[in-house]
Amino acid sequence: MDAVESLKEKMVLACKVLQDQRVVDVYGHVSTRLSDERILSTPHMPPGKVALRDLIVLDMNGKKLEGFGEPNGETAMHTSIYKARPDVQCILHYHPDEVVAVSIAGQGIKVVANCGVHFHRGTPIYDSPVLIRNEQLGDKVAATLGDQNAVLLRGHGGTVVANDLDTLLRLGLDLVRTARIQIMAASLGPVKTHTQEECDQMVKFHDRPNANRRYVDYYISEVVD
Ligand SMILES: [Zn+2]
Numbered sequence: 001m002d003a004v005e006s007l008k009e010k011m012v013l014a015c016k017v018l019q020d021q022r023v024v025d026v027y028g029h030v031s032t033r034l035s036d037e038r039i040l041s042t043p044h045m046p047p048g049k050v051a052l053r054d055l056i057v058l059d060m061n062g063k064k065l066e067g068f069g070e071p072n073g074e075t076a077m078h079t080s081i082y083k084a085r086p087d088v089q090c091i092l093h094y095h096p097d098e099v100v101a102v103s104i105a106g107q108g109i110k111v112v113a114n115c116g117v118h119f120h121r122g123t124p125i126y127d128s129p130v131l132i133r134n135e136q137l138g139d140k141v142a143a144t145l146g147d148q149n150a151v152l153l154r155g156h157g158g159t160v161v162a163n164d165l166d167t168l169l170r171l172g173l174d175l176v177r178t179a180r181i182q183i184m185a186a187s188l189g190p191v192k193t194h195t196q197e198e199c200d201q202m203v204k205f206h207d208r209p210n211a212n213r214r215y216v217d218y219y220i221s222e223v224v225d
Helices: 003-020 075-084 097-105 114-119 135-145 165-186 196-207 213-221
Strands: 029-034 038-041 056-059 064-066 090-094 150-153 157-162
Touching: 003 029, 003 038, 003 165, 003 213, 029 075, 038 075, 075 090, 075 135, 075 157, 090 165, 097 150, 097 157, 097 165, 114 165, 114 196, 135 150, 135 157, 157 165, 165 213
Parallel strands: none
Antiparallel strands: 029 038, 029 090, 038 056, 056 064, 090 157, 150 157
């Protein structure tokens, strides 16, 4: 199997996990960077229903090069981020209720649980609910994201970036989970957040080889017979 075919299989599995965990629904999209200034993307359809044959290949301006489906309406967000961030290899954009709720409270993600440690450097908030349907808006989201691994879009959703699909899946699920815990804890009164030193100690372990293996294998086992 060549590298692109293997990426396609991983991408479809990642979408199935995101669907199984109910963090994507009718909307949301996943893309990965290919060689030669190309992008592999889920098309304009519910991501959890995407099969291998549905994936499309785009150029860096969002123009379709291969595949039957149409590009997503918010493709510009992906292309702008890939242009601004050469380190980013894959992107998830979605609209989970928990992430939308935190985005409108104006606080961003607070590190209140261990699953939120990935986001200890901050999750900027793009301050508009308007969908990202053109390059100017895409560039604004990319600028708001800066060098972070997630950006919240006020009243709209979130976008997570990573350098491989396993990490993307983990960040995508953990962002929703930590947002959920933050909301639950807030109802009990003032919350205590992880200190910077505690976060620094914990992220050291994130870079060890196969750090995501057990995590990703668990979720994949839930969607594969
Ligand atoms: Zn959106």
